[in-house]
Amino acid sequence: MLDHTDLRIIEELSKNSRIKMKELGEKVHLTGQATSARVAKLEDNGIIEGYTIKVNHIKLGLIIHAFIHIYTKSAVHDPYHTYLKEHEKYVINNYKIGGDSCYLLECKFPSNEQLDEFLKGLNKYVNYKLSIVISK
Incomplete structure (x- = not known):
């Protein structure tokens, strides 16, 4: 069972997974060594x-x-999954x-x-309904 400290460690690592154990320990009121042991146990x-890292897709x-909501045309979904892998x-x-x-x-x-090309190919295997993100 997770205690309050474990939850705080997870919260802080979610914000910055590259944080040093000493700094993380200060945030959760433990020594760096105790924090490292807690993280190892959680792992x-x-x-x-x-x-993981957070990638700025716009800069890429x-x-x-x-x-895209996908509506399959048959019970066999393998062609759809193959198309996605490609x-x-x-x-x-x-x-x-x-x-x-x-x-x-x-x-x-x-x-x-590219979106249009993707959708044309996708439509060979499934039907779909498209929504575009306007802002986050």
């Missing part, structure tokens, strides 16, 4: 699964942010969901032309 228990030239540079997340659609696809594109 060993699978609570912390890994560390990916200016079109789209959410175009993984655009795919941020592919969630299998319940509700009106089968999947919710989150993508980023450098231009409307």
Whole structure:
């Protein structure tokens, strides 16, 4: 069971996963060594699964942010998944969901032309409903 200190460690690591253990310890009122042991335990228990970076997609030239509701045409979804693997540079997340659609696809594109090409190819395997992000 996680205590308040464990939750604070997770909160601080979520803000900055590169924080030094001594600095993290000061924030959660532990020594650097005790903090390091707590983090190791959280990792060993699978609570912390890994560390990541936050990428600015706009600076990478990916200016079109789209959410695409996917409606499969058949019970066989392999062609859809294969298409996504072939175009993984655009795919941020592919969630299998319940509700009106089968999947919710989150993508980023450098231009409307690439989005259009992606959608034309996608439509060979599934139907879709497109939403474009206006602001965050």
